[in-house]
Amino acid sequence: MRLTVDALSARRGEDLIFKDISFTLGAGESLILTGRNGSGKSTLLRAIAGLLHPESGRVIWISDGAEDGMRAAEACHYLGHRNAMKAELSVRENLEFWQSFFGDFAGGQGMSIGEAAEAVGLGGITHLPFGYLSAGQQRRMAFAKLLVAWRPVWILDEPTAALDVSAESVFTALIKTHLGKGGIVLAATHQPLGLENTQELKMTGFAGVMESMW
Template sequence: MSEPSVHRPHAERHANLRLKVENLAAARGGRLVLRGISFSLSGGEALLVTGPNGVGKSTLLRAIAGLLPLAGGVAALEGGAPGAELPQQAHYLAHADGLKAALTVRENLDFWGRYLARGTEGRSRSTKEALDVVGLGHAAEAPFGVLSAGQKRRAALARLLVAFRPLWLLDEPLTALDKASRARFAAAMRDHCALGGLIVAATHEPLGLEEAAELALGSAG
């Protein structure tokens, strides 16, 4: 397994938050997929995780989110909410959208806003504001299950906004989005960083975050 390389452009630091990943190792299906992964991010910074399919990009995000046990190393968020563990301070957006088909878009987002938005110092957006950000205000009362693939993805992205959590872990967030929706979400990601948040995104394509660092994982196989 080849070692990853990190390229980090100059980035202004906005907050005391710091995500530290040191010598992280993770397994998938009983096979060690990642080892020796180390990087750090400060508040206001973003990291793009790149590399071929199967190299472990999704595994890395799941390990940081606490959804996979670490086979070695540590992942910690310093300077966050007192007593809160890293998964409690992160949004994880995977390929599944995580919303209930029978509920309306508004009902889904209202639920997540009430459930997750605690002690966020006014940085959470209302459901209406979040839907306006992703250009989905007209579909607020539609059942989530009847939306198109692109609209479902936009609703899932709005879930990140109704409950502020400092760390966004995004797995191919632009899937199914058209050009206009991609531009809207790029602006939302920049706004999140401007609030002192952090982003780690696995992606095959540019996300519109020109100042983001890059973690290039080695070839699969």
């Protein structure tokens, strides 16, 4: 099981944000993206998730069960800045929808809704409309979405924004559990997540690329 990123470059408007980024992550490995605001962390993660057409390069997912030509995005969970939950629906309805819409990827199984809510520390409130929750609780519930359906690769874009210290430790524990099960994690973050066996990629933004180009 392997996620390979091969010479990926992406462009926003006229500017090349990053150029020729390559790395390979195997089971249980993680990659932390660091860098100041605007350095292209989110752009790289969106390109890997297949949400942004890369200027060049490709993202390849290799595993035993994978068919040829399968998009790498299908093996990924993406947690972006927005929570992808509907304020009008209850937390349970939201999670049930995503559980059934995602379906489990080959090689693992997701938790039940109750277990996932317990895992992020918000067991008793799944009946409330998502819009009633505080920003931190909403973020935790958005994270619970990753637990209800199995995907080997988690792409996390600033997962700990708007969270208190206890929630950060909960997230770190969940990420470690996922890595322990043979998952792969790519995260853009400012907080040290305290992971072992981690590669770090320091993004410099288009200024850095320009310097290296010229």
